[in-house]
Amino acid sequence: xxxxxxxxxxxxxxxxxxxxxxxxxxxxxxxxxxxxxxxxxxxxxxxxxxxxxxxxxxxxxxxxxxxxxxxxxxxxxxxxxxxxxxxxxxxxxxxxxxxxxxxxxxxxxxxxxxxxxxxxxxxxxxxxxxxxxxxxxxxxxxxxxxxxxxxxxxxxxxxxxxxxxxxxxxxxxxxxxxxxxxxxxxxxxxxxxxxxxxxxxxxxxxxxxxxxxxxxxxxxxxxxxxxxxxxxxxxxxxxxxxxxxxxxxxxxxxxxxxxxxxxxxxxxxxxxxxxxxxxxxxxxxxxxxxxxxxxxxxxxxxxxxxxxxxxxxxxxxxxxxxxxxxxxxxxxxxxxxxxxxxxxxxxxxxxxxxxxxxxxxxxxxxx
Numbered sequence: 001x002x003x004x005x006x007x008x009x010x011x012x013x014x015x016x017x018x019x020x021x022x023x024x025x026x027x028x029x030x031x032x033x034x035x036x037x038x039x040x041x042x043x044x045x046x047x048x049x050x051x052x053x054x055x056x057x058x059x060x061x062x063x064x065x066x067x068x069x070x071x072x073x074x075x076x077x078x079x080x081x082x083x084x085x086x087x088x089x090x091x092x093x094x095x096x097x098x099x100x101x102x103x104x105x106x107x108x109x110x111x112x113x114x115x116x117x118x119x120x121x122x123x124x125x126x127x128x129x130x131x132x133x134x135x136x137x138x139x140x141x142x143x144x145x146x147x148x149x150x151x152x153x154x155x156x157x158x159x160x161x162x163x164x165x166x167x168x169x170x171x172x173x174x175x176x177x178x179x180x181x182x183x184x185x186x187x188x189x190x191x192x193x194x195x196x197x198x199x200x201x202x203x204x205x206x207x208x209x210x211x212x213x214x215x216x217x218x219x220x221x222x223x224x225x226x227x228x229x230x231x232x233x234x235x236x237x238x239x240x241x242x243x244x245x246x247x248x249x250x251x252x253x254x255x256x257x258x259x260x261x262x263x264x265x266x267x268x269x270x271x272x273x274x275x276x277x278x279x280x281x282x283x284x285x286x287x288x289x290x291x292x293x294x295x296x297x298x299x300x301x302x303x304x305x306x307x308x309x310x311x312x313x314x315x316x317x318x319x320x321x322x323x324x325x326x327x328x329x330x331x332x333x334x335x336x337x338x339x340x341x342x343x344x345x346x347x348x349x350x351x352x353x354x355x356x357x358x359x360x361x362x363x364x365x366x367x
Contacts, residue, residue: 006228007228008193008200008227008228008229008230009022009197010022010197010198010199010200010231011171011197011198011199012024012199013129013172013173013174013199014127014129015027015056015080015082015101015102015129016056016078016079016080016081016101016102017078017080018055018056018080020129020174020199020201020231020232021174021198021199021231022199024231025257025258026225026230026231026232026233026252026257026258027055027056027231027232027233028053028054028055028056028232028233028234028245028248028249028252029054029055029056029057029058029082029201029232029233029234029248030049030052030054030057030058030234030235030241030242030244030245030248031057031058031059031060031084031234031236031241031244032045032046032049032057032058032059032060032241033045033241035066036059036060036061036062036066036069036070036073037063037065037066037069038069039069039072039073039076042059042069042073043073043076043077045241046073046076046077046079047077048241048242049079049241049242049245050077050079051242052242052245052246053245053246053249054079054241054242054245055079055080056079056080056081056082056101056102056232057077057079057080057081057082058081058082058083058084058104058234059073059081059082059083059084060084061083061084061085061091061094061095062086063091064090064091064094066091067083067091067094067095067098068094068098070083070094070095070098070099070100071097071098071099073098074098074099074100080101080102081099081100081101081102082100082101082102082103082104082131083095083096083098083100083102083103083104084104084105084133085103085104085105085110086105086106086109086110087109087110088110088111089110089111089115089116089118089119092105092110092119092122092123093118093119093122096119096122096123096126096128097122100128101128102128102129102130102131102174103119103123103128103129103130103131104130104131104133105119105130105131105132105133106132106133106134106161107119107120107130107132107161107164107165108140108160108161108164116164116168117168120165120168120170123170123172124170124172127172128172129172129173129174130165130170130172130173130174131173131174131175131176131201132158132161132162132165132173132174132175132176133176133178133201134154134157134158134161134175134176134177134178135178135179135205136149136153136154136177136178136179136180136181136184136185136205137179137180137205137206139153139154139157140157140160143156143157149179149184150184151184151187151188151191152188152191154177154179154184154188154192155177155188155191155192155195157177158175158177158192159192159195159196162175162196162198171198173198174198174199174200174201174231174232175192175196175198175199175200175201176200176201176202176203177189177192178203178204178205178236179204179205180204180205180206180208180216182204182216182219182220185203185204185205185220186220186223186224189202189224189229189230190224190227190229193229199231199232200229200230200231200232201230201231201232201233201234202220202221202224202225202229202230202232202233202234203217203221203233203234203235203236204216204217204220204221204235204236205236206236208237208238209237209238209239210237210238210239210243213235213236213237213238213239213247214235214237214247217235217236217237217247217248217251218247218250218251218254221233221235221248221251222251222254222255225251225252225255225257226255233248233251233252234248235247235248235251259295260295261293261294261295261296262288262289262293262295262296262298263296263297263298264281264284264285264288264298264299264300265297265298265299265300265301265310265314266281266299266300266301266302267301267302267303267310269302270303272302272303273302273303274302274303274320274321274322274323275302275320275321275325275339275342277300277302277320280300280302280318280320280342280343281300283343284298284300284318284343284346284347287343287347288347288350291347291350291351291354292354293350293351293353293354294353294354294357294358296315296316296350296353296354296357297313297314297315297316298314298315298316298317298318298346298350299311299313299314299316299317299318299319299328300317300318300320300346301317301318301319301320302320302321303319303320303321308326308328311326311328312328312331312332313331314328315329315330315353316328316329316346316349316350316353317329318342318345318346320339320342323338323339324336324337324338324339325337325338325339325341325342325345325346327345327346327349329349329352329353330353330356334349
């Protein structure tokens with residue numbers, strides 16, 4: 001598997017209204033950073049995540065108070081919820097009772113066989129899948145002694161937990177194997193992808209602050225997705241959870257796995273730039289995000305070297321220089337405006353393009 005058009009075939013599971021695996025689109029997840037016991041704060045964060053486009057939200061469940069809060073949170077949102085459980089099987093049972101759509105746990109660390117059976121039975125009755133979440137930072141002691149903190153240890157840990165569920169005839173399973181080391185994470189998923197057909201949840205754990213975390217996540221998650229490996233993703237950043245969602249989508253957009261509604265192509269600027277490109281791009285992005293537009297590519301360029309060519313390749317383009325802006329639509333020059341009028345003119349041409357698309361769609365439907 002070395003191309004996105006040869007996506008690894010995985011079985012499919014349902015998480016509330018979202019499908020993971022099979023031919024379903026790669027789903028974008030995040031995790032709340034509020035105290036789950038604070039229902040108001042947590043539901044507020046969930047709402048902000050939904051606005052950002054988050055499709056599945058995970059919540060930490062460290063104790064029974066947090067588990068009980070899930071019931072109130074569940075009543076306030078329809079977004080699929082995942083309960084993150086460690087060590088105590090009773091928290092898993094309480095989360096299921098509260099109506100969560102998925103459990104994240106490792107069956108080997110929530111109690112003995114009877115306790116695991118009870119959780120699996122309750123999950124099966126409700127049609128709730130289980131994600132086996134392996135983390136390089138919390139591998140079993142015997143695996144560390146045997147392998148060290150290497151990809152093979154993550155894979156063996158995952159398979160160990162998988163076997164527990166398979167022994168109980170439970171196959172509604174998702175697997176993740178996260179590491180803060182990108183190379184370890186990539187190698188582990190590549191190894192596991194050849195061993196099982198369960199859907200895979202990708203992520204670089206503890207990736208770090210915004211810039212570092214974004215780059216590590218883009219490299220690790222993007223590399224695997226480009227090979228057709230991965231069914232859902234979570235970008236882990238030390239910062240705003242909404243930013244995790246935005247970065248996740250940008251990774252999918254870059255690989256052509258999701259269609260971006262608005263793609264802005266802009267040059268990085270250099271000594272040839274003759275307009276205040278930073279201000280123009282920032283303001284144009286703000287204005288266009290508030291418009292009702294079809295998926296489109298907008299080019300904003302700051303000089304005559306690449307500007308006209310890139311602008312002609314976009315649906316709508318602006319090439320600025322020497323106090324003027326040249327507007328393009330569908331690869332043709334439509335007008336020239338003064339620099340002070342460029343942003344307004346660009347927005348107008350985007351509206352014209354949207355109207356043109358709508359007219360064409362209406363004519364096609366009528367025909």
